[in-house]
Amino acid sequence: MPKLKEECGVFGIYGHMAASNLAYLGLYSLQHRGQESAGIVSTDGNKLFHHREMGLVTEVFDEESISGLKGSAAIGHVRYSTTGSSHNKNTQPLLITYEKGELAIGHNGNLTNATSLRQELEIEGSIFQSTTDTEVIVHLIARSKEQTFLKRIIEALTRCRGAYSLVFLTPKALVAARDPQGFRPLVLGEVDGSYVVASETAAFELIEAKYIREVEPGEVLIINEDGLKSFKPFPKMKQASCVFEYIYFSRPDSFLGERNIYQVRKEMGRQLAVEHPANADIVVAVPDSGVPAAMGYAEELGIPLEMGLLRSHYIGRTFIQPKQSIRNLGVKLKLNAIKEVINGKSVVVVDDSIVRGTTSRKIIKMIREAGAKEVHMRISSPPMKFSCYYGIDTPVKNELIANTLEIDEINHYITSDTLGYLSIKGIMKAISNYSEIGEKENFCLACFDGNYPVKITDEKITNPQLDLF
C-alpha cells in the first residue's frame, strides 16, 4: 500500500540527438517517485526549451510538446503530490534567467536550512517565485560572484545543508550533484556514447542505457562538450543513505549500492520470518509494495503464499467519495479481500511499514470480515517513530503510531492477533546480504532511531508537512 510520498525523481542526458525523448522515457520509469507533476527542460546549445505541467508523465507530454523540446541535452523531473502546495509554480525543473544566462534545475531531496537561507536572501532584496526550497539554490547561484558556472554552483551548494540529488542544465552543460551524505540516490550511466544520470537504475532499463556507477556522495559532475569531469569540492562527511529507498521507494527492478531492490525486500521478508515466525495457514501480501517481503516470508517458513488481497489500479486523483452516510469506503477502493481464499484460515499479512496505523486497521478488518480465523501482522521494517526532513513526506512525529504507542498497543489498535516488526539489525542484515555486520553507519535510520545525520536548525521545519514558506 502506498503510504509515504517520495519527494521526486530526476533525470539528465547530454549529447544525444533524442535527448528530450529519452528524458521522457526516463521520467516514465521514475513515475513512482512523483505523480503530481512532470517537466523537461532541453537545450540546443543556445537556449533552453521547457514543458512542465501538473499530471502524470503520459498526461503532461505529447508528441508536440516533446518535439518542441529541441536539442541534444535535457533534464527532467517528476514531483510528488500533497495537498496544499500542489501549485503549478512549484513544478520542476525550475527555469530562470539571470545575469549569466539561462539555468534550469531539478531537485530530489530537502534542504534543512532553506528557511534561514531564504530569509537572508529576501532581506538582501531577492524575490522568490515559488515556495520550494530548490529556489534558494538558484538565488545563491545568481548572487555568486564566482567566474564559472561550476564554481557558482559549488559556492551555492556549500551553503546548503540536508539532502539533494540535483541536475542542472545551461545551454552549454549538464551538471549533476549529490549532497555529501548521499541521502538520496543518483546514478550515472551511458547510452549510445552519451552520459545519463537518474535517480534510479530503472530509468536506464527502458532506454537501454548501461549502468556505470553511483554518483558519489559529495560529488559534482559536469558534462559538456569536453566530456565528463568529476569534482569533490565539499568536506568529506559520513554517508547517510536513506534506508527507505530499500524498503519502499525504489522500484523492485532498480538496484542500489549494487543490490537489487526486489531481492533485498525478499530478504527482509526472510529475516522477518526468522525474527517473527507465525504458525499460520497462508501468507498474504499487502499489494503491491508488500509482495516481495511476503514471498520471502512464505518461502522461509514454507507456508503457502496466496493472493488474498487484490489491488485496483484504476483509482484516479478525483475519486468521488460518496457521502459518509452511504458507505465508508476507506481502503476498499484500492484493496479487496478474496473471501474464498481467506475464509477459515489463519493468515499472516505482510506489509512494508505502518505509518499512522489507520490503513493497517482497515486492512485487518477487511481480512477478518472475509472470514480469517487469525490475523498475524508482519512488517518488513522497524517501527517508524520519527519524521523525515530529508525529502520524504512523513507526518509530524506525533501522528506516527510507533512514536506514541508501544508495539503491543499498536497490535491492539490495529486489531491483529500478533504483530511483528523487523529489527534494525535485521534490516541491515537483509541489505548487507546475510553478513552479520551491516553497514549501519552508512545509512540514515533517523525515522527509526531519531539520530538525524544533519542537525535540524530551522524552526519552522519541525513540521515538515507544512509548506516551507
Place this chain on the structure above:
Amino acid sequence: MPKLKEECGVFGIYGHMAASNLAYLGLYSLQHRGQESAGIVSTDGNKLFHHREMGLVTEVFDEESISGLKGSAAIGHVRYSTTGSSHNKNTQPLLITYEKGELAIGHNGNLTNATSLRQELEIEGSIFQSTTDTEVIVHLIARSKEQTFLKRIIEALTRCRGAYSLVFLTPKALVAARDPQGFRPLVLGEVDGSYVVASETAAFELIEAKYIREVEPGEVLIINEDGLKSFKPFPKMKQASCVFEYIYFSRPDSFLGERNIYQVRKEMGRQLAVEHPANADIVVAVPDSGVPAAMGYAEELGIPLEMGLLRSHYIGRTFIQPKQSIRNLGVKLKLNAIKEVINGKSVVVVDDSIVRGTTSRKIIKMIREAGAKEVHMRISSPPMKFSCYYGIDTPVKNELIANTLEIDEINHYITSDTLGYLSIKGIMKAISNYSEIGEKENFCLACFDGNYPVKITDEKITNPQLDLF
C-alpha cells in the same frame, strides 16, 4: 498481459436514495471490463438523467455530474476501447425518446443477426444514431405494437440472436435480461433492501451488496415499485457460458457459477503443471493476469515462484512512441525483467493465453536478454484458434497464431525452449473443481474448438473487428 478486450460491463439498481452514487462505485469495480467510456442514466420516477463520456470512470464523473443524476434508480455501463469505433456516439447507456417516453439501455455482448435486423429496420425508415448493435434493440422496441413496456422488450429480444446481458431503465422500471444461452454473466444482489444487477460479483463487494443468484440464461427481470418479477419468455436453449470469463476477463475476486475466479485460475495452473511439467529453477508469471496460474503451477511442482517480470501501471492512453530509429520499446513500457532474478536460471513463464504471438515473443526475448538459461512457456488455456462473435474483441481467425501454426511452430516462433498449452479437458477440470467430468456442454468453447453455439448468419460479421455498420 492484457490482450483481448471485453465488450462491456453493466450495472443496475432500483429503489435506493443513493442510486447513481452506487452505480458509480459499481462501474468503478467493473472498470476492467471496459476502459473506453463510462455512463450512467438515472431516473427520479418522471424523467431520465444521463452523463456519458469517453474515459475511465474516475475521469468521466465528478461530484457535479453525479449529483445531477437524480433519483432512486440507475443503470450504468463501461465500454472497451478499440480503434475505429471509439466514438462518443457509441457510449452507453444509449438513451432515446420514443412514442412511449424515455428509455435507456446498457448492453454487454454481441448480437449475431444485428446487420440483417438493421437493414430490415432501415428499409422501413428507421434512422440509426450509432454504429452499435445495441441500437437495433431499441428500434425493435420503438416499433413494437405491444401494450406494455415488458412485452415490447420481450418482442424485441425474441428477434435477437447471440449474446446479450442487458439493463434497461425507464422512469418507472429497471429491466435486466440475459440471452437464452447465457454467454455473458449477469448477477443479482441486494443492498439496503434494494435490488442490484451487475456483470460481476466484484461490483457488489465495494457497495457491500449481498449476492443473491445469477440472472439465469433466458431470464427477464422487471424491478419496479411492485418489487421484482421474473419471466422466462424465450424457448429454452443449451447454456453456453463464455469460458474466457474464467481465463482472463472476470476479476480474480469475482465468483462465477459459484466458483471463485482466482482459485479457478490457480487450479488451471496446477492442471497445466500436471499436463506440462518443466524441470526449471524458477516460475515467473506474466503479470497481472498470469499470476494466479503461475502460483498454482509453482505450487504443484514445488518450484519457487519469483517476481521476474515487473509491470508498470502508469501507462496512459497517449504514450508517445519514440521514433523507430531510437528504440523499439515494444512490451518494455508495460513489463521489465528483473535481471538479478532471472540471470543464469532455467525459467518457466506462465501466461493465460497467446493471441497473435508477438507479445509472447517479445517477453521471451526480454527474459533471454536478462540472462535466462532456458525459457519454458506455459499457457493456462487451450490454443485460441477461432474468432469470437459473442462480445469479445478477438482478431480475425487468420491473425490468431494457433489458427495457422502447429504448437511446435508456435514454440519456434516465440523462441521458447518448450511450450505447453492447457488442454480443453484440463480447463474443464479446473473449472469443475477436480471432478473428472466437466460441464463442457454448458460452456462456449468456440474460440478453441470452433463449435459456435449460434450459427453466424450475417455475412459482414465474419470480420468481427470491423465496425458492424
Place this chain on the structure above:
Amino acid sequence: MPKLKEECGVFGIYGHMAASNLAYLGLYSLQHRGQESAGIVSTDGNKLFHHREMGLVTEVFDEESISGLKGSAAIGHVRYSTTGSSHNKNTQPLLITYEKGELAIGHNGNLTNATSLRQELEIEGSIFQSTTDTEVIVHLIARSKEQTFLKRIIEALTRCRGAYSLVFLTPKALVAARDPQGFRPLVLGEVDGSYVVASETAAFELIEAKYIREVEPGEVLIINEDGLKSFKPFPKMKQASCVFEYIYFSRPDSFLGERNIYQVRKEMGRQLAVEHPANADIVVAVPDSGVPAAMGYAEELGIPLEMGLLRSHYIGRTFIQPKQSIRNLGVKLKLNAIKEVINGKSVVVVDDSIVRGTTSRKIIKMIREAGAKEVHMRISSPPMKFSCYYGIDTPVKNELIANTLEIDEINHYITSDTLGYLSIKGIMKAISNYSEIGEKENFCLACFDGNYPVKITDEKITNPQLDLF
C-alpha cells in the same frame, strides 16, 4: 440594439476544391444570423465529413477541423442562441445515416406542423435524436418509398407547412429548397464555376462569388455532377417574405429582392421623418441596428446626427452580472451615453423596433441622465403586436408591449416625450423604393397585423419560445 433572434443561416457549395474552406468563410459572413453554434458537413463523393459545435464560427473551426472536412461539396449552418434548447444535439447540419446512405440537412425557418408530424412518426416507431423541427423532415425522407433522393425530399416537403430555406447534402448531390411562400431568404450564386447558395448575398462578398438570382419560393434545386436542375413541385402559393429581414436581420450590405438593405433602412428613416417629424437639436441612433434609419431621419429633416450612444462590442456570453445590490447594469454593458453630446439638447432617438419596451425605457433613462432636455423616440417599423411562427424567436404575444398597450401608453411607459412608429404603408413604401403602391401582398406582416400566411394548427406551438418537443 439586438432584440430578436434569427433562427439560422445556411450555406451550400458544390464542385469546388476548397468547398469547406469557402463554407467556413460563408458562415463567418452569416454569423449575425446565429451565434449559438456552427457546423459544416462536406463530402468527397463517397462519404460525409462533419464538424459541429456550440460557439462562434471562429471558435468552432480551426485549421485541423477544416482540413478534416474533405471533398468538393459542403453545406454549413449557423444557429441562434436561446436558453433552454441550446444543446449540442440541436447543432446543425443534422447528419443521419438511413437505408439509402448518408444525408445532412441545414434549416432556416420553422415548420408550423412539426408537432403533429412528429407525433405521427413516433407512433409509427421513429426515434428522434433532437428536439428540432428539422429532424421531422429527415424522418419523412427516411420513410419515403420514392426511388430517387430528389423525389423523397419532395414527398417529405409536401407534408411540411411553414417556413423553410433548406440545404441538403448527400455524397453525390447538393439540394436547396425554399418553402412555397418564401418566408426566409435564399440566394444562388457562382464562384470559380461552382454553384453556391446562401441565406444572404453578404456571404457571397467575402468569397467573391457572383450573385445569380434568388432561389424562388417553392423552388427545389439539385446540383450534382450533371449541373443544376430546378424544380417547382409544390402548388403555387402567394409569396410571404419576412419583412423583418429588411428591418433588422439581414446585414446592411446584403441585398434582398434586388434592394440594398442599408439603403432600404435609410429610406425607412426618411419615411419615419415624413410621418413623425420632430423639432429637435440632434438625432441619435441606437447602435448598431438603428444607425441607417437615424441617418435617413436626420438627413430628411436636416437635423445633425450625433454619436450620442456608444456601443461596446466586447460583451461575451458569460458576463458576470454583479449582485443586484451593487449595481443595476441593465443596458449599460452594451451602451453608454456620451454626456457632452446630449447634455442640454432636445434629442430624437431612432431605433428599429420595440419588443418588450424594457430596453427602450432604459435607453431613454440613460439619455435623460446624460442631460437631455427632451427625448423623442422614433421607431423605423410598425408596432410589433404578434408572435412569429416562421423562424424568428419572438416572445409570446402578451409580452409584446404593442400587443397590450396603445402607443400613448407605450410612450408613457418608456418615458419618452413623444413616440412615433413607422406605418405599415410607410415601410412598404421604403421597401418599394418611393413607389406609392407597395408590394404588401407579397410580404409576411403577421407580426404587425396578425394576418398569418399559414394557419397555426399545432396547439403547442402557440408558445413559440418553448422547446417544440
Place this chain on the structure above:
Amino acid sequence: MPKLKEECGVFGIYGHMAASNLAYLGLYSLQHRGQESAGIVSTDGNKLFHHREMGLVTEVFDEESISGLKGSAAIGHVRYSTTGSSHNKNTQPLLITYEKGELAIGHNGNLTNATSLRQELEIEGSIFQSTTDTEVIVHLIARSKEQTFLKRIIEALTRCRGAYSLVFLTPKALVAARDPQGFRPLVLGEVDGSYVVASETAAFELIEAKYIREVEPGEVLIINEDGLKSFKPFPKMKQASCVFEYIYFSRPDSFLGERNIYQVRKEMGRQLAVEHPANADIVVAVPDSGVPAAMGYAEELGIPLEMGLLRSHYIGRTFIQPKQSIRNLGVKLKLNAIKEVINGKSVVVVDDSIVRGTTSRKIIKMIREAGAKEVHMRISSPPMKFSCYYGIDTPVKNELIANTLEIDEINHYITSDTLGYLSIKGIMKAISNYSEIGEKENFCLACFDGNYPVKITDEKITNPQLDLF
C-alpha cells in the same frame, strides 16, 4: 480600423465591499486598451488574492474566480496583444512576495531605461520572472532599504525614466502613481465613498463612480485606512501627454484634460475639412475609429455621410486564413464596402491615421472595386513618422510609410486620387477647442515631429517591437 496597440489599462479601488466585482466592470470598460490578457489582485487586509489569464475580461473571469478575489481593495489590468511576447508570465498585475510581504503592480506605459536597470539588477543577483519592464520596478522596491512601503516605491520610481501610470496593492494599501511628464492618462474618482483610479473616465461610467480629477503628472497617491494622501516627490518636468489618446486610443465617451474624446475627434474632422476640403458626392468613414472625424468632415463641408464601409465585429483571434491560392481576404474579414452606396460616386474616405499604408491601400482598392469614381483619402492626424517608446506598440520607424515617403508618394502608393493629413497645428487647435493657441508644449508629439520628451538611452530599445529582454 485598429492599427496601433495600446500597452494597457489599469484600475484600482480601495475600501469597497464589492471591490473585485467593480474592478471587473472597470476592466470591462477599459477592454479596448488591451485584449491580450486580464487580471485582478485583491486583498482582504491580510493577504492578496489573484486571478490572471490570457483572454478578454469576460473570458478570463467567471463568478467563481471573482468570488475568490476576496476583500475590499483591488487592482486590475488589461494588456494588449502582440506576437512574440504574449506569454502567460507577462500577464499583470504582477504579484510578488518579498521580504516585506506581498505586493502587486499594474503598469500602463513603458520605461525607457528598463534595459540598463535590469542589467544592473541582474549583476547584483536579481532573478527576473518575466520579460516586462514592469518587473524592474518591483526589484528596485525589493532592494530598497527604505522603511515604509511608500518610500520604497518613491525610491524605485526615482530611478525610472519614461512613461508609467501605475497601481500598486499591498494587503494594507492602494498606491497610484503617474510619471512626472504624464505620458499616459490616470484619473481619480469616487464611488459609494470609496476611491477609484483608472486609465480612463469610461471606467467610471459603468460603475457609476464620480470623476474627481486627473492624477497629476508626478503625483503619487496612497489610499489606506487613513484615507487618501497625495505626494509630489519627483522634480517637476514639462508635461508631455500622449496626443494619440485623443486621436485613437481612448474611448469616445471618455474625457481627457476636461475634453470629450468624441467631440475632439469630430473637431479634428472639421479642421481636416478646412485644411483639405474635397469636392465629392459622399463622405465615408473607416469604422469604427474613423467615424467621429468623418462626421465632423461631412458636417463642415455639407457633404452627405454614408455608411459605405461595414465592419464585422465577429472576428476572433483564431481566424483561419484560407490558403493563399484560394482568396486574398486581407481587410475584407473586417470591412466590406456597400456597393450600392459607393457605385458611381466621388468618395471622401476618412480614417484616423496611416501606419504602414497597406491597410489604406486595401481599403481604397475595395472602394474602387465597389465602383467609386474618385477616392479622396483624408487622415485626421499628422503623418506618423517616428516610433513611440512610451507605451504604444508602433513599428520601427522605417516601417512607417510617412517616415520613408513624401505625402504625394504615399498618395500614389495607397492609390487615392488625393490625400490630405491634418496638420500638427490643426490637431492642436481641435484639442484646444477652437483657440488659435494650442497647448502644444504640454503634449508628446514625438511620433509626428521626432521630439522625444525623454532621451532614449538604452540601445536595445531602438527597436521597440522586440521583446525588451
